[in-house]
Amino acid sequence: MALDNPTTQAVVTTADKVFDQMLHAIVEGTIKAGSKISEPELAKHYEISRSTLREALNRLEKCHLIERKANVGSRVVECSIAGLLEIYVVREALEGMACRQAAINMTDDEIIEMKSMLAQHANSKALRDGVSYYQEEGDLDFHYKVILGSHNQQLINILCGQLYHLVRMYRCQFGMNSPRATKAFDEHSRIIDAIADRDGELAEMLMRRHIAASRKNIENKISQQL
């Protein structure tokens, strides 16, 4: 699928497969947030040994999707509003910096590719106006490209390797079909322009505002529900 992590190495071992399955299950809520994980039960369900399952659990823990306590067991992380806002704060900082680095380090070819990607998004957006699902995927694609464009392995690992699974989990489970679609699209355009101009300072500022706007949008939504 389009959203698959571009930094994920090829799935070869059985632990990898189980990790992938559990990843989707947790993101989509099939395995409920906050629920306790029974090793014997899951091992039987996936028809693997406990060792292999534990290997998969370790990878999930690396993504901060489950938490382990010694001699007690593992739990899927909770989905709280506070937790979601925390992630947005981290994203604002990290993706802002990734955007600054992208303006410095992206190759001309990469920039061209991003522009064409955005043009594609513009088309499909015009076609199915208001429908935000594809826009959601497009949004993730855009952010991925920027992060990879930073050419900073640490940034890439943290953002693509661990944080984005959590982001997807929240999006799935809170059903956030952002009504900011057209606005977000314009913001994406300006960010690419800044990168193409090699203006790191502006690129970072725009990306931070873009993410902060997204966060405030959520905060408003929440306060309405109260």
Place this chain on the structure above:
Amino acid sequence: MALDNPTTQAVVTTADKVFDQMLHAIVEGTIKAGSKISEPELAKHYEISRSTLREALNRLEKCHLIERKANVGSRVVECSIAGLLEIYVVREALEGMACRQAAINMTDDEIIEMKSMLAQHANSKALRDGVSYYQEEGDLDFHYKVILGSHNQQLINILCGQLYHLVRMYRCQFGMNSPRATKAFDEHSRIIDAIADRDGELAEMLMRRHIAASRKNIENKISQQL
């Protein structure tokens, strides 16, 4: 020891102990950077089973101290200049944001504690002027306190849980006894002032400059050596 990670849960299981020992060994270079890790060999050395060793290896991987390839094995990460600069970029973004959040979320008591800590550092600095080892520890203590003061669990996990082990590794192996001791101390003071004033914007800017200065200091050192 004073530098131990405040977020690390109590060491109860034998895998925890081995993890701790290997952590120190890697940070201090006893286990050389870039070297391959032989599971049977290390298991024999620590007198544990391979399963337990692998559990420890998984935690090291979580800290980005080792890297694994399927069906090939684990290697200790390399210590390259480029890698060090990458980390500083991430720190500038994350600790800057942590500082902003600290200005918002720190309790008055926490601020008072930080000020007294800094006063202590001032004393010991006056006593052993120019000697930077303690200052190094003091530096880490300061940054830890700010990060914890953000009250953002994601920030705390990423910075204290994984990134700081890498920072310590580089400091150990590159022998960086920063000659910025007195300058850094002044910068720390101003940062605390900004936090005490609850001026998040200024606090973030000061912290980013503080870390960027550290990075440029290293860049200069490197270019001199060439």
Place this chain on the structure above:
DNA sequence: AACAATCACATTGTCGACAATAAACACTAG
């Protein structure tokens, strides 16, 4: 009846052995 201590059970941590994969070596052909 409420609380504490003890005991039984289930779950996690650890172990050693086997299977599968990759690297190293030797051998043959060009």
Place this chain on the structure above:
DNA sequence: CTAGTGTTTATTGTCGACAATGTGATTGTT
């Protein structure tokens, strides 16, 4: 002498069983 291939060997991935720990129920006491 080099390149390619087949075999051997060592390393990693996986498995099932045992030991240690935490949890919940049961029983005894106040």
